[in-house]
Amino acid sequence: MDFEQLVKRAQKYDDEAFYELISLHKMSLYKIAYSYFRNEHDATEAVQEVTFRAYKEIKKVRQPQFFTTWITRIMINYCSREYSRKKKTSLQEVDKGVEDSESATLTKIDLEQHIALLDPQLQVVVKLKYFHDLTIGQIADILKCPEGTVKTRLYKSLKLLKVSLAKEWLS
Template sequence: MELQELVVRAKKGDEAAFYELMQLHKIRLYRIALSYLRNSDDAVEALQEVTYRAFRSIRKVKEPQYFTTWLTRILLNYYNDELKKRKRVLVSDDFISLMGAEHQSNWLEVEEVIGKLEPKIRQVIELKYVHDFKIKEIADILECPEGTVKTWLNKGLKDLRGQLGEKGELGYA
């Protein structure tokens, strides 16, 4: 069954359609949660909370084709709620793969630099380079213009390069 049709059915109260939607998205959501929360148990808890929040507000989905974006937004909002509770920065271990072998020994330094980035900039970098979201998708998730996402992305990468030393050291900008 097509995703949009499932969303329409779920909005009308079809619990089986909602369950199928969550089954289709659970692996991607889990991976995103794991990269942000860096703990399997926390990622599973996040998935449970996202499922609950999505079920509770499924009728608010305006455009069925954006269901995945809507669901990812719920996950990021949950992450931000948790971040506020913990009052500390959580950065994905997966980000290290973007920097190459020369930075693996300096991961603590990189993690510290990433932790100093503004939350929106940090989210843009993670969504783009860890989860392979397109600029347009990131803009939809964060509810901001694509130009703003590009600006935050460039600023974040520039800040990372500047903090880590040699220009272009990260190898992906």
Template sequence: MSTEEQVIAAQRGDHEAFHHLISSKKAKLYSIAFAYLKDETDALEVIQEMTYRAYTQLSKLKEPKYFQTWLTRILIRICIDEQKRKRKVMPLFQLPEQLATDLKLDDKILLEVAVDLLPPKLRHIIILKYYEDMTLSEIANLLEKPEGTVKTWLNKALIELRIALRKGSEHVQHI
């Protein structure tokens, strides 16, 4: 059964279809939640809340083919709400494994700090593009923004990161 067929079945009250839909996406959902919240318990709690909201609002999903995007959008909104609610200092952004192995320790630390200091909309683009390996059109669809806007934000984020890294490496060399 395709994802679209499972969504339609779940919308008609098939609890098993809904369970299968959520279960098949759990690793990706956890990865996104953890990238935002940096805490296993918090990530699991927001996934639970996302599951509840998705279940209660499934009838509002008009296009079953966009289920993954719709679900991820709900998750991101809950993660942002959780960040605001806790008002806590978030631990450093965790670099994707591939990028982390190619950098020296000083550069890793500088990059993690620089990503954490980006404005939220730019940080979201960096997390989704480089940590979650999403395409620009997937990010645009997820954030409900034109692809050109996402490209502009990505470009701005990369420029800000380059500036921060240049300043940071100059500062580290002087120490």
């Protein structure tokens, strides 16, 4: 059975078809959630919540070939809202982590901490591009914005990260 037929069956509340769709997407959804929350519990909770929301709203998918984009967008929106809600606590932890750093060597954790300090719109673009290996076009589809906007956000993000990392390296 092809993907579009599977989506159409799921839109008729065929539970098996919906389960199959979620099974196809759960790992990529988990990776997106994990890139935001950096812990298994919150990432798993996000996948569960997004699965529930997708099940409730599956009729809203107008073109079955865009199901992947649609459910990815739901995940990004959910993660962005939850991230904003937890931002104050997260920033305190990041500040503490930076203060406790004994080495000037840049690690993946250091980079993730710097990314966490970016504006949420910029974070999404960096995470989708570099953590999930999506193309500019795919990111534009997910974010429902022009490719030029994605390129601008990516350029701005990289420029800010370069400045931020340079300051840390020099201090």
